[in-house]
Amino acid sequence: MNQTLEGLFDYLEGGVSPFHAALLAEKELARAGYEELGLAESWLLERGGKYYVRAYDSSLFAFRVNPAFGRLQGFRIAAAHTDWPCMRIKTAPDMSQGVYKKLNVEIYGSPILEGTEKLPLF
Numbered sequence: 001m002n003q004t005l006e007g008l009f010d011y012l013e014g015g016v017s018p019f020h021a022a023l024l025a026e027k028e029l030a031r032a033g034y035e036e037l038g039l040a041e042s043w044l045l046e047r048g049g050k051y052y053v054r055a056y057d058s059s060l061f062a063f064r065v066n067p068a069f070g071r072l073q074g075f076r077i078a079a080a081h082t083d084w085p086c087m088r089i090k091t092a093p094d095m096s097q098g099v100y101k102k103l104n105v106e107i108y109g110s111p112i113l114e115g116t117e118k119l120p121l122f
Contacts, residue, residue, distance in 0.1 A: 018058040025060050026052065034062060
């Protein structure tokens with residue numbers, strides 16, 4: 001297996017909650033030379049600097065400053081969020097529908113149901 005896939009599988013196995021995923025990402029950022037900044041502190045950012053900020057143990061913000069950044073240049077932001085990585089299995093998970101066996105799970109958060117009105121959820 002190649003190194004990229006191994007890293008992905010390690011991350012999926014270790015990132016079982018938002019807290020674990022943020023901790024794993026923080027370790028990767030530190031390994032890549034990113035500097036931690038305090039959430040409640042003033043920052044002194046340098047051109048070419050790589051930084052990250054932890055918030056509440058389940059959130060992580062990382063960014064780099066372009067070495068050529070100037071007053072008249074814009075900036076780009078990419079964002080994502082960490083959520084529970086799967087649907088949660090209910091207490092009585094065994095279900096059957098005809099010849100099919102199903103696993104009863106809870107929908108976490110707000111599912112995207114547009115276009116699925118006719119599909120049975122569970």
